[in-house]
Amino acid sequence: MLDQIKFSGGKIRREQTLVKAVNDVTFDIFPGETLSVVGESGCGKSTLARTVMGLYAPTSGELRYRGERYDSLTARQMMPYRAKMQMVFQAPYASLNPRMTVKQILEEPLRFHFPTLSDAEVRDKLEEVMGLVGVRPGWAGNYPHEFSGGQRQRISIARALMVDPEFIVADEPISALDVSIQAQILNLLMDAQDKRGLTYMFISHDLSVVEHISTRVAVMYLGTLCELTEADKLFNDPLHPYTQALLSAIPKLGQKGSDHVKLSSDVPTPINLPTGCVFHGRCRHANERCRREIPKRIEPSAGHFVACHAVEEGRI
Structure with missing residues (x-):
């Protein structure tokens, strides 16, 4: 100010x-990979994520999904892409409707995108996804405020998987969780990727997590893209x-002195x-x-x- x-x-x-907030950032995300975007707070990571999802309209440039441009589409024209692209937000409590039960939260995207499904088909899909992410059947009638942060994040991931997306943007999905729960959510994301062939754009500022989960890494600073390469190259030979x-x-265990x-x-x-x-x-x-x-x-x-x-x- x-x-x-x-x-x-x-x-x-x-x-x-x-x-x-984001200036001249250009990259590709290939099917089946995890592209992580890292950088300090305020560098434009979340803005980039929401722009990729179509929640923010870019003032210039292009967004393409499998070669098809979608940044200039109307809300109705975007509907086929909404089912293919889903997002897991940083704050699971803020992204879940407090007035809906877990069952209602998970059923809503399925009934919205696939209105012709029968009740039996919706129920089967609900049981399949809940089992995949470790959401217990007994949780179905409970509300978001009745769960811990890790449990709410599982529900958020389950909601994203309900419509069988190809691409998921995860905007710092574990930053608000303690270390033991972080490991559970990371393993959950990686298992879901293996079983469903998902492609991730993973936003984080935790480099140890990024090294563990990433195929490639993009480093941002003040809205610009500084470096982009494979995870192994970045951590072994940063330029x-x-x-x-x-x-x-x-921090490195056993390291003497400081570099x-x-x-x-x-x-x-x-x-x-x-x-x-x-x-x-x-x-x-x-x-x-x-x-x-x-x-x-x-x-x-x-x-x-x-x-x-x-x-x-x-x-x-």
């Missing part, structure tokens, strides 16, 4: 500014200075982004070109993409 306040003509005015700083912050990369300054405000590379103010490898010119994405090795002048010039 302070960045919007200006003194002009003897008066204090508030300028209307435009925040680019972007921001990725290196993130990975250096992971933690300390970043200078604070995260800039997205209202007034810096010129050139958005990371240059905190980067130890920045030079005049970094401060002046926005880096383009390059591919130093097969399937490893990075947007960094220092990498391009061979300085790191």
